[in-house]
Amino acid sequence: MKVLFAASEAVPFAKTGGLADVIGSLPKELVRQGMDVRVILPKYGEIPAHFKEKMETVATFTLQMGWRHLYCGILKLEHEGITFYFVDHENYFLRSGCYGYNDDAERFAFFCRAVLDCIPHIDFMPDVIHCHDWQTGMVPVLYRAHFSYQPEYAHIKTVLTVHNLKYQGVFGQEQFMDFFTLGPEHFGGFALELHGGASFLKGGLLYSDVITTVSPTYAQEIQTPYFGENLDGLLKSQRHRLHGIVNGIDYEEMDPMTDPHLEVNYRDSIIKKQLNKTKLQEKLGLPVNKDIPMIGIVTRLVEQKGLSLVAHVIEELMELDAQWVILGTGEYQYEQLFRWAADRYPDKMSAHITFNEKMARQIYAGSDMFLMPSQFEPCGIGQLIAMRYRSVPIVRETGGLKDTVIAYDDETGIGTGFSFSYYNAHDMLYTVNRAVKLYNEPLVWSKILSNIKKKDFSWRKSALQYASLYNQLVK
The missing domain is CATH 3.40.50.2000 (Glycogen Phosphorylase B;)
Structure with missing residues (x-):
């Protein structure tokens, strides 16, 4: 052929x-x-x-x-x-x-x-x-x-x-x-x-x-x-x-075990993943604390990526017991939104209005969760890389996000992430809040990571x- x-x-x-x-x-x-x-x-x-x-x-x-x-x-x-x-x-x-x-x-x-x-x-x-x-x-x-x-x-x-x-x-x-x-x-x-x-x-x-x-x-x-x-x-x-x-995704190229951009290479070790988080917190000037969940966003800063939802509830998101790391460039209004939030909440957010492959990999490795609230998403690659690096995705149920992320079910223990269906800021806020709360339940979180480990998103x-x-x- x-x-x-x-x-x-x-x-x-x-x-x-x-x-x-x-x-x-x-x-x-x-x-x-x-x-x-x-x-x-x-x-x-x-x-x-x-x-x-x-x-x-x-x-x-x-x-x-x-x-x-x-x-x-x-x-x-x-x-x-x-x-x-x-x-x-x-x-x-x-x-x-x-x-x-x-x-x-x-x-x-x-x-x-x-x-x-x-x-x-x-x-x-x-x-x-x-x-x-x-x-x-x-x-x-x-x-x-x-x-x-x-x-x-x-x-x-x-x-x-x-x-x-x-x-x-x-x-x-x-x-x-x-x-x-x-x-x-x-x-x-x-x-x-x-x-x-x-x-x-x-x-x-x-x-x-x-x-x-x-x-x-x-x-x-x-x-x-x-x-x-x-x-x-x-x-x-x-x-x-x-x-x-x-x-x-290319499992050879996207491999936290061999990725040269990471501070500490790992596969399924929560301890080594947390070392990447604390190194990133230190580098970005955020409070160094392995127990506080870090949420990553690596994306083009455009309407399609659901950032109007983030803009609508930005202050409520900043009230959650979590840290945020943003990387990307795009529309002026969203670049300014994240600059403003990082300036107002320096202990909660670090925003980088640029693109840098090394930093992107470090965010995948250092974050505990990865947010993709897209308006539409033909497939999406961020959620696949996030799961490869054992960062739990939070997504809207559209396109490839719906096909690749299984919403966590409290009763059955099945699921690889968190999702919401309607393009609604408060639905997103509720879902992020639920993820942050479950992060503080070690048995639940380790179950989600175990579920992700069983998935194959190679080609x-x-x-x-x-x-x-x-x-x-x-x-």
């Missing part, structure tokens, strides 16, 4: 969010299961130099995009057993960051074309092209329009994974006609038209052979108007080929589901 992952970012080359973690780790697990999986990415300017130095050019050719005849280079690099290809065109990709430019439509149109045009040049004919998010959404459209009738390409199947439906790659219809050489029949009625323009993502949803999302609950949610981002009708009509497969199970999907497609 030969699978080509097409994506706009991947760890360790370029990252803006959870997509990069998936592309950096899922292929490794699929390879362990006997597949030949390779990844194709844009060659961004910010890819670290030590990776660029090891890349070798495998092909250069002229790519036609509308009336343009453009240089396209393909470079190759082996990393952790995976072959990565990089699409080189300096005018499009030799810039800072990955997205947010006025010509993003043209940049990722070029990338979509390059994914298909490079195949004869790289000595790799895939059985499946697995596309991720809007930046590669037009690959299935181009395949159907220009490649599927060619004998050497005819066997290829396409999969589109939606990591976040909110981002749809909507641009002007005239740009799509130009860049992709598509006629007006592609834009009327049940076609690429969206919000008066046209959408990369909608193209992928319509033209791929299979659609997946990153959790079973999110696959159901996006078929409803509240979560569907104006595509719920389309998704509901395509539910026969829509699958939800929950994300995993193994999810990779098996992807492998099964690929096999069904190819057969």
Whole structure:
């Protein structure tokens, strides 16, 4: 089975969010299961130099995009057993960051074309092209329009994974006609038209052979108007080929036993975990006390992450017998909220309006609980890392949070965390308060940690589901 992952970012080359973690780790697990999986990415300017130095050019050719005849280079690099290809065109990709430019439509149109045009040049004919998010959404459209009738390409199947439906790659219809050489029949009625323009993502949803999302609950949610981002009708009509497969995490990369960022490495030792907490308290200037629960938040500070709930009851949260550590950047109002709270309650909160991977790992290791009250969450990775580091998640029951965190039941002793269902600040406050109280019951807390210990959030199970999907497609 030969699978080509097409994506706009991947760890360790370029990252803006959870997509990069998936592309950096899922292929490794699929390879362990006997597949030949390779990844194709844009060659961004910010890819670290030590990776660029090891890349070798495998092909250069002229790519036609509308009336343009453009240089396209393909470079190759082996990393952790995976072959990565990089699409080189300096005018499009030799810039800072990955997205947010006025010509993003043209940049990722070029990338979509390059994914298909490079195949004869790289000595790799895939059985499946697995596309991720809007930046590669037009690959299935181009395949159907220009490649599927060619004998050497005819066997290829396409999969589109939606990591976040909110981002749809909507641009002007005239740009799509130009860049992709598509006629007006592609834009009327049940076609690429969206919000008066046209959408990369909608193209992928319509033209791929299979659609997946990153959790079973999110696959159901996006078929409803509240979560569907104006595509719920389309998704509901395509539910026969829509699958939800929950994300995993890289257990080798995310391992408190070997993590070089931690003060004390550990697996299930509560004593060693508490040493990480007291070291963190000392470092952050919080009162050093192993018995007071520490609640961590590591996130983008944006509305989606449920921070309006935190804002609504911030003073009540500060009255709880707990400490808080915040790490992240985002919307000004939430950055200011946490700066204000840290200034007013210096013994209760430490806020860091930045992002730092070392500090993030230390928060996972030092915190007793990890709060994710998201408005919506396609999968979520924070709760998975938290449980790997034995920090008990407190989440809202949405998307992947609902699929991965089992609410603790006092009567049965079953559960791996705490959850609330309604998007309501006082429901969240009640749930956090309950978690803080149960932290002070050692038998209960050790039971929750024991339950977490039995869970496997590595990529193994999810990779098996992807492998099964690929096999069904190819057969």
